[in-house]
Amino acid sequence: KVGGIMEDNGCDVPVFRPKWEEFKDFAKYVESIEKKCTKYGLCKVIPPKEFIARARGYHFTSLGFVGAKPRCDPKEVKKARSNPGDDPAIIRTPVRQHLHGSRGIYEVISVEEGEYMTVQDYKSECANMFKTLSDREKDLYRNNKYKDLERAYWSNLAVRKEPLYGADSPGSLFDQNSQSVAWNCNNLGTILDLVKSDLPGVTVPMLYFGMWRAMFAWHVEDMNLFSINYLHFGKPKQWYCVPASHFEKTVRLLRSLYPHQYRQCPEFLRHKKCVVSPNVLKQHNIPVYRCVHYEGEFMITFPRSFHAGFNYGFNCAESVNFALKSWVAEGVKANYCRCQPDTVRIDMEDFVHRMADAEIIDETDRLFDVIKEAAAKKEKSTARWGKVEPWSCPQCTFYNVRARVKCAICEYRPSKKQMKRAVAKAKEMKEETPVAKAGKRNGDGDEDCSEKSRKRPREAPKTPTIDFPDHEITKFFREIGICTHYANRMIKKKFQLKQIMNMEREELRRHLPLGPRIKICNHNAAKREVSPTRGTQVNF
Numbered sequence: 001k002v003g004g005i006m007e008d009n010g011c012d013v014p015v016f017r018p019k020w021e022e023f024k025d026f027a028k029y030v031e032s033i034e035k036k037c038t039k040y041g042l043c044k045v046i047p048p049k050e051f052i053a054r055a056r057g058y059h060f061t062s063l064g065f066v067g068a069k070p071r072c073d074p075k076e077v078k079k080a081r082s083n084p085g086d087d088p089a090i091i092r093t094p095v096r097q098h099l100h101g102s103r104g105i106y107e108v109i110s111v112e113e114g115e116y117m118t119v120q121d122y123k124s125e126c127a128n129m130f131k132t133l134s135d136r137e138k139d140l141y142r143n144n145k146y147k148d149l150e151r152a153y154w155s156n157l158a159v160r161k162e163p164l165y166g167a168d169s170p171g172s173l174f175d176q177n178s179q180s181v182a183w184n185c186n187n188l189g190t191i192l193d194l195v196k197s198d199l200p201g202v203t204v205p206m207l208y209f210g211m212w213r214a215m216f217a218w219h220v221e222d223m224n225l226f227s228i229n230y231l232h233f234g235k236p237k238q239w240y241c242v243p244a245s246h247f248e249k250t251v252r253l254l255r256s257l258y259p260h261q262y263r264q265c266p267e268f269l270r271h272k273k274c275v276v277s278p279n280v281l282k283q284h285n286i287p288v289y290r291c292v293h294y295e296g297e298f299m300i301t302f303p304r305s306f307h308a309g310f311n312y313g314f315n316c317a318e319s320v321n322f323a324l325k326s327w328v329a330e331g332v333k334a335n336y337c338r339c340q341p342d343t344v345r346i347d348m349e350d351f352v353h354r355m356a357d358a359e360i361i362d363e364t365d366r367l368f369d370v371i372k373e374a375a376a377k378k379e380k381s382t383a384r385w386g387k388v389e390p391w392s393c394p395q396c397t398f399y400n401v402r403a404r405v406k407c408a409i410c411e412y413r414p415s416k417k418q419m420k421r422a423v424a425k426a427k428e429m430k431e432e433t434p435v436a437k438a439g440k441r442n443g444d445g446d447e448d449c450s451e452k453s454r455k456r457p458r459e460a461p462k463t464p465t466i467d468f469p470d471h472e473i474t475k476f477f478r479e480i481g482i483c484t485h486y487a488n489r490m491i492k493k494k495f496q497l498k499q500i501m502n503m504e505r506e507e508l509r510r511h512l513p514l515g516p517r518i519k520i521c522n523h524n525a526a527k528r529e530v531s532p533t534r535g536t537q538v539n540f
Contacts, residue, residue, distance in 0.1 A: 014037055027188070027322075054232070090119075093167075099275065126313065141312075149312060160213065165209075174318070192322050212314075229293070234295060237310070237315065238309045247304045264339070329367070329370050
């Protein structure tokens with residue numbers, strides 16, 4: 001033991017064993033160890049012997065299963081048998097984890113299996129998973145040789161049977177009637193209690209039932225919060241962590257490893273689908289700290305620290321987020337996913353004002369300046385592109401009506417100057433579009449200028465266009481020197497092809513400099529002139 005830190009051969013992160021007096025105040029103790037743990041992003045806390053998470057033990061006898069041995073007097077367990085079914089024995093949404101990838105870079109797809117599952121059924125599934133182990137792995141499993149099991153886990157990750165993970169089950173196994181007990185996930189007593197909404201997993205604890213090879217992918221907590229994880233019973237968990245000092249470097253690496261997911265959602269790491277071997281991260285000079293989490297121990301993650309891991313067997317853990325005063329500056333920087341309906345977002349300006357109302361801080365506190373600086377920075381970044389306006393892509397002429405940084409068709413990303421020209425071009429196209437007058441003729445043949453008629457203008461007559469078969473479209477693009485992949489994309493957007501077919505000659509020459517000359521026939525069909533260096537004439 002050195003300076004309150006326990007030496008543990010199975011962990012690269014600090015391990016603390018506080019005294020009961022230190023342990024009583026959760027927020028104060030975490031603040032005291034925060035500086036020592038920030039450079040790791042993760043720490044382990046072994047509670048004193050006086051701490052009992054659940055005095056009556058863990059009972060699922062109402063569904064035919066009794067959990068681990070309680071860490072308390074057997075007399076208390078005997079009393080609990082009068083009401084053994086008070087534990088949440090239902091896993092509401094178990095998911096089957098399918099892995100895709102190779103060479104240490106994988107994507108996990110979680111598929112829900114049915115509506116719910118009992119704990120007894122889940123334990124039977126764990127036994128079936130154990131049967132898939134080789135004889136050597138079974139020996140390692142029985143002898144608790146977790147380093148060797150860790151190597152076996154990463155050696156053939158994507159070729160084994162898909163594990164079942166009982167994640168995100170609302171509930172708690174801490175004693176509900178003893179709110180004064182320290183380190184109870186239902187009542188940690190931090191400033192996050194100022195958020196009055198019940199956010200599952202954030203302000204309300206969740207249970208996680210694991211089995212061998214069930215994993216949690218690389219992620220940072222919602223709003224860059226702290227998190228605490230307590231293993232109630234069962235086999236250990238393997239944890240990996242990247243500290244906040246390498247947050248930006250890790251994000252850049254994962255974006256390069258998963259470009260498709262990044263194009264779909266800039267905050268794709270919030271989806272918890274990226275599984276990367278620690279060796280891959282170390283090859284890119286990103287430090288990864290590991291730790292084995294045993295029954296009856298706490299793990300604490302710190303803001304902006306990436307963490308991931310897997311389970312060594314059947315177990316049950318409980319997790320919830322919390323916040324300290326030091327988190328507010330990190331919460332202001334937090335981004336959130338906009339493509340998922342259950343995204344967690346906290347209004348930081350309102351949160352700081354609530355802290356002032358609760359007399360946690362005063363009006364002269366530095367946090368108010370942090371909020372103002374963040375708001376000014378956000379306003380500056382929003383005004384970078386100016387007013388959100390439609391723009392015409394310089395490459396494929398697609399008329400983008402949404403606020404995009406790149407084209408929806410060809411994915412071309414214009415510069416700031418090109419964007420200004422594209423917006424101006426879109427305005428010209430809009431002005432040149434003929435619009436029918438909004439008048440309406442009455443019975444005498446005069447124009448009716450009533451208010452009702454002005455609200456419903458007559459639609460402009462549609463320009464007759466020609467539908468081209470798909471094979472002719474592909475042939476057309478091949479003849480004018482555009483790749484087949486681009487032609488296939490344009491087939492899916494036929495209206496855009498019609499726009500190209502009906503363009504003026506000068507526009508086509510400007511947008512297709514490598515292709516042959518094109519002119520417009522009287523019936524709005526595109527005809528290519530004969531080129532001495534090309535093949536025969538192609539008509540549409």
